[in-house]
Structure formats: structure tokens, C-alpha cells
Amino acid sequence: MPNPTAAMLVIGDEILSGRTRDANMHYLAGQLTEAGIDLKEVRVVSDDHNQIVDAVRALSAGYDTVFTSGGIGPTHDDITADAIGAAFGKHVGIRQDAYDLLAAHYATQELDFNDARKRMARIPDDACLIDNPVSVAPGFSLENVHVMAGVPSVFKAMVASVLPTLNGGSPLISETLRIDRGEGDIATPLGEIAQEFSDLSFGCYPFQQNGQFGANIVVRGTVADRLDQALTRLKSALLV
Amino acid sequence: MPNPTAAMLVIGDEILSGRTRDANMHYLAGQLTEAGIDLKEVRVVSDDHNQIVDAVRALSAGYDTVFTSGGIGPTHDDITADAIGAAFGKHVGIRQDAYDLLAAHYATQELDFNDARKRMARIPDDACLIDNPVSVAPGFSLENVHVMAGVPSVFKAMVASVLPTLNGGSPLISETLRIDRGEGDIATPLGEIAQEFSDLSFGCYPFQQNGQFGANIVVRGTVADRLDQALTRLKSALLV
Numbered sequence: 001m002p003n004p005t006a007a008m009l010v011i012g013d014e015i016l017s018g019r020t021r022d023a024n025m026h027y028l029a030g031q032l033t034e035a036g037i038d039l040k041e042v043r044v045v046s047d048d049h050n051q052i053v054d055a056v057r058a059l060s061a062g063y064d065t066v067f068t069s070g071g072i073g074p075t076h077d078d079i080t081a082d083a084i085g086a087a088f089g090k091h092v093g094i095r096q097d098a099y100d101l102l103a104a105h106y107a108t109q110e111l112d113f114n115d116a117r118k119r120m121a122r123i124p125d126d127a128c129l130i131d132n133p134v135s136v137a138p139g140f141s142l143e144n145v146h147v148m149a150g151v152p153s154v155f156k157a158m159v160a161s162v163l164p165t166l167n168g169g170s171p172l173i174s175e176t177l178r179i180d181r182g183e184g185d186i187a188t189p190l191g192e193i194a195q196e197f198s199d200l201s202f203g204c205y206p207f208q209q210n211g212q213f214g215a216n217i218v219v220r221g222t223v224a225d226r227l228d229q230a231l232t233r234l235k236s237a238l239l240v
Numbered sequence: 241m242p243n244p245t246a247a248m249l250v251i252g253d254e255i256l257s258g259r260t261r262d263a264n265m266h267y268l269a270g271q272l273t274e275a276g277i278d279l280k281e282v283r284v285v286s287d288d289h290n291q292i293v294d295a296v297r298a299l300s301a302g303y304d305t306v307f308t309s310g311g312i313g314p315t316h317d318d319i320t321a322d323a324i325g326a327a328f329g330k331h332v333g334i335r336q337d338a339y340d341l342l343a344a345h346y347a348t349q350e351l352d353f354n355d356a357r358k359r360m361a362r363i364p365d366d367a368c369l370i371d372n373p374v375s376v377a378p379g380f381s382l383e384n385v386h387v388m389a390g391v392p393s394v395f396k397a398m399v400a401s402v403l404p405t406l407n408g409g410s411p412l413i414s415e416t417l418r419i420d421r422g423e424g425d426i427a428t429p430l431g432e433i434a435q436e437f438s439d440l441s442f443g444c445y446p447f448q449q450n451g452q453f454g455a456n457i458v459v460r461g462t463v464a465d466r467l468d469q470a471l472t473r474l475k476s477a478l479l480v
Binding site: 010013014015016017018019020021022025026027028029030031032033038039040041042043044045046047051073074075076077106111112114115116117119120151172174182183184185186187188190191194195201202203204205206218220 | 250253254255256257258259260261262265266267268269270271272273278279280281282283284285286287291313314315316317346351352354355356357359360391412414422423424425426427428430431434435441442443444445446458460
């Protein structure tokens with residue numbers, strides 16, 4: 001059975017302007033690979049209602065699970081909750097349990113629980129909250145979309161809450177073979193072996209070190225024996 | 241007149257599996273902002289023909305310019321040239337000028353110019369080559385799509401070749417105001433000022449430092465006087 005599929009939607013002008021370098025995509029990619037879920041596509045869009053709605057609908061329909069990051073804070077550019085609600089035709093309003101969490105948090109911090117902060121309790125109807133152990137304001141899951149914060153520490157904590165609830169497939173395992181020759185030298189036999197082991201995936205990643213060309217061949221699959229067989233074939237064909 | 245728009249397509253299983261952390265998106269974002277071109281969307285897809293074709297068509301139709309990275313080397317998983325050809329209904333074959341460049345390069349390197357390396361001369365009909373001063377194998381431009389290597393040093397060199405050929409808009413300039421209060425404290429007045437200066441964009445990026453909450457407010461626009469006015473308003477409203 002093929003692994004379940006996932007997509008990610010990164011929301012934020014600051015990524016697209018180059019001001020901030022996104023860290024969440026790389027983190028999520030590694031976590032999903034370990035969990036046996038295939039990340040198939042990532043999109044990055046700006047803080048634009050229609051762009052978010054269109055992307056959420058396309059990704060939700062195309063993949064088993066969708067993760068979003070960004071746009072769930074208290075400021076005017078935090079529009080993700082409304083866009084997710086619109087994407088699924090759900091009303092968005094203050095949700096009592098989220099409101100109570102935030103009210104208690106700001107009371108202990110002796111900070112004003114003002115209208116802006118109350119916005120963070122606005123959640124689409126029928127969503128489940130995602131716990132935020134870092135800064136309290138919750139994420140939420142609606143249909144197959146998990147809506148999480150953009151701040152990396154909060155994003156990581158939310159991924160840790162969501163991942164155990166998903167059905168993973170077989171974790172992907174990989175083996176790497178380093179070849180101290182240019183990838184052009186090995187491409188033909190590598191392609192033949194990749195065809196022969198069609199249940200595995202073969203990537204070839206060139207590098208240059210001290211003026212010498214080389215490549216890392218990465219074989220990925222879910223059955224350790226098959227990886228071993230492929231590695232044996234690669235070594236006898238390429239390490240000449 | 242609004243700035244021209246751009247999108248980017250990152251191609252590669254190694255990004256989606258978490259093996260490699262993409263660096264090209266952040267680099268291109270900064271370069272485009274300096275050039276006055278608005279990067280509106282990024283997609284990351286795997287080494288899958290149909291996925292690349294669909295994404296190229298969607299982005300090419302939706303934005304003024306599209307940049308792709310990855311998948312133009314000599315190995316079996318380098319399928320970008322064929323996918324771009326398919327997206328635009330163009331035949332893909334060995335192109336003589338690219339072939340000659342590569343043949344001369346491998347001759348001086350005393351490396352075999354084998355079939356795998358010859359694949360790097362396969363270019364869609366009617367494309368223009370993009371110079372590769374790092375490792376010779378060219379990128380290419382077809383319609384409004386610029387096809388570049390995934391290796392960051394080569395990607396940067398190709399961006400440097402392509403950018404001067406594009407019509408930029410007004411370079412985006414930005415000002416940052418650091419506020420040593422939680423963003424929830426300032427969200428309401430910030431939202432009002434953002435509405436008042438609707439020709440500018442306002443982002444609010446929270447941070448936590450030594451246990452204290454703060455936020456960087458970034459105002460972006462193309463007219464320096466307007467940025468100064470907005471900054472003056474922000475200071476008087478938020479630095480209390």
C-alpha cells in the first residue's frame with residue numbers, strides 16, 4: 001500500500017519578500033519522512049485571502065493531509081482562520097474554550113486581554129484545537145487541514161501534537177553511497193539500476209570538493225533488504 | 241503602476257524528503273525584492289513529470305515571470321527540460337550550441353562526453369540558453385519561464401544572468417520599527433495605521449528575547465516619503 005500523502009502551505013509576505021528565511025518546511029519534511037507520510041507539494045503564498053483560499057482548496061482536495069504555517073496571530077495581517085473558514089464554507093467566530101485559555105494566560109501574565117488578542121480565539125466552526133504549549137494561542141484542525149503558527153518554536157510544538165494522531169505508512173529509510181566521480185560518469189549505469197529496482201527511488205546529488213567532482217547517491221525505500229541489494233549492485237557497478 | 245509579478249517552482253524529491261534544505265527560494269526572494277519584482281507564490285514539487293507540467297502551466301499563466309530550480313543535470317531524475325517542453329508543446333532535442341559548449345568543456349577537463357552528459361544539451365525548441373559560468377551546462381528561458389540549476393552556486397550565477405533582462409518595477413524599500421511590547425498590545429493601533437496608509441504594506445513579526453515579548457513592525461513600499469510619514473505615525477502611536 002502506498003504511503004499517505006501530505007502537502008504544506010506556508011503563508012506570509014515576509015517569506016516571499018526575502019525578509020525571513022522559512023525554517024518550517026525543512027523541519028516538517030523531515031518529520032513526515034520519519035512518520036512514513038510522503039510530502040508531495042509545498043506552496044508559499046502571501047497574506048492574501050483569495051490566494052490562501054484557493055491554495056487550501058487545491059491542496060486539501062489533492063492530498064490526504066495538509067499542514068499550514070503562519071497567519072494566526074493577533075495582528076491585521078493574520079487572516080488564516082478566516083481564509084480556512086471560507087475555503088470550507090464554515091462560519092468563524094470566538095470559540096469559548098480557546099477564549100478561556102487565552103483569558104487565563106493573559107491574566108497570569110498581567111497583560112491586557114484586548115480585542116486584538118481576543119481575535120486569536122476566532123476559530124472556524126467544527127474545528128478541533130491544536131495545543132500550543134509555547135505561547136497558548138491554539139492552532140486548529142478542520143477537515144484534513146492542520147493550521148499552525150509560523151513562529152518555528154510554536155510550529156514544532158504543534159507538529160508534535162498533530163503527528164501522533166495521523167496514520168503513517170512505512171517509514172522511509174535511505175542509504176547513501178558517495179562516489180568520487182562526476183555524476184555524468186555514472187548517470188547511465190545509475191539509470192539502469194534505478195529501472196531494475198523500480199520499487200526504490202534513486203537520487204543523485206552532485207558536489208564539488210577541493211576541485212574534485214563527486215556525487216552522493218541516495219536510495220530510498222521502505223524495505224531494508226531491498227536497499228541492501230540495491231547498494232550491492234551500485235557498489236559493483238560504480239566503484240570501479 | 242503595480243510592480244511585475246513572479247513565481248518560483250522548486251523541483252526536487254530531496255527538498256520534500258527533508259534531505260536537503262532549499263536555499264534558492266530565500267536567495268531569489270531577496271534578489272527580486274531589490275529588483276522591484278513581486279514574488280507572489282512559490283511551489284515545491286517532486287521529480288514527477290505531470291506535477292512539474294501542471295505547476296509550470298499554472299504559474300506561467302498566473303504571473304509575469306516564473307523561475308524554476310532543479311532537475312537539469314545528467315541523471316535519470318533530471319526531467320525538467322522534458323517537462324517544460326511538454327508544458328508548452330515544444331519538441332525537446334539536442335541543441336548544437338549547448339552541445340558544443342559541453343563538448344569543449346569536457347575535452348579540456350579530459351572527461352568522457354558520454355550520453356548522460358549529452359543529455360544536458362537537450363533543450364526545448366525556441367528556448368534561449370542561460371549562461372552557466374560555474375559548471376557550463378546551460379539553463380534556458382522559454383516563454384516567461386527561466387529554467388535554472390538547483391545547485392545554489394549555479395542558481396545564483398544564472399539569476400545574475402537573467403535578472404538584468406527583466407523589466408523591474410520600483411524597488412521595494414522597507415523600514416523596521418522595533419517595539420518592546422507583545423504584538424497583542426499594539427495590534428489595534430497598528431491595524432488602524434495600516435488602513436490609513438493603504439499604499440504601504442505592514443507586517444508584524446513577534447519575537448521573544450530574554451523572556452520579554454517584542455515585535456518588529458516592517459513597513460514596505462516604493463515611496464520613501466510615505467514610509468517616513470508612516471514611521472512617524474507608528475512611533476507616536478506605539479512608543480508610549
